Amino acid sequence: MAAFRQLSRLCNSSGTSLCFRQNSRILPALLVPTRGVASKLFVAGLSFYTTEQGLSEAFSEFGQVLEAKIVMDRGSGRSKGFGFVTFASEDEAQKAVCEMNGKALNGRTIYVENSKPRQFFEDSRPIARGPPNTARSN
Numbered sequence: 001m002a003a004f005r006q007l008s009r010l011c012n013s014s015g016t017s018l019c020f021r022q023n024s025r026i027l028p029a030l031l032v033p034t035r036g037v038a039s040k041l042f043v044a045g046l047s048f049y050t051t052e053q054g055l056s057e058a059f060s061e062f063g064q065v066l067e068a069k070i071v072m073d074r075g076s077g078r079s080k081g082f083g084f085v086t087f088a089s090e091d092e093a094q095k096a097v098c099e100m101n102g103k104a105l106n107g108r109t110i111y112v113e114n115s116k117p118r119q120f121f122e123d124s125r126p127i128a129r130g131p132p133n134t135a136r137s138n
Contacts, residue, residue: 038090038093038114039066039086039087039088039089039090039092039093040084040085040086040087040093040114040115041059041084041085041086041087041093041096041097041112041113041114041115042082042084042112042113042114042115042116043055043082043083043084043085043100043110043111043112044081044082044110044111044112045081045082045108045109045110045111046070046079046081046082046083046105046106046108046110047079047081047105047106047107047108048078048079048081049106050070050079050083050105050106050108051070052068052069052070052083053068054105054106055068055070055083055085055105056068056085058100058105059085059087059096059100062087062092062093062095062096062099062100063087063088063089063091063092063093063095063096064087064088064089064092065085065086065087065088066086066087066088067084067085067086068083068084068085068086069083069084069085070082070083071083071084084115093114096112097112097113097114100112101113
């Protein structure tokens with residue numbers, strides 16, 4: 001929340017168009033998708049045997065880990081080989097990126113980068129379900 005207040009002060013004092021404004025007010029809803037992204041990391045190349053606890057322990061040397069999540073396949077319940085680690089601060093997250101990217105964890109080289117916000121597609125076109133019906137009735 002403090003970051004939003006700082007951003008609001010910056011926009012109000014600078015008079016620049018850094019922020020979305022409507023009637024001289026920042027629209028907080030437009031900022032929500034980026035909240036917490038800087039302290040959340042994407043970790044790829046995980047061993048199928050890496051647990052969330054093991055992932056958390058590996059990254060805890062760089063700061064306070066708030067959450068370690070491994071993405072699992074819904075059908076098999078098996079790890080998809082990637083996950084996310086969320087730190088308490090951006091500085092801790094950046095230190096972990098610098099130190100852990102390209103390192104080995106459970107016998108596999110992992111790749112660590114800042115997480116990107118999820119992109120949702122708004123497309124009004126229908127999903128194609130095969131060729132159009134060309135049968136003629138007699």
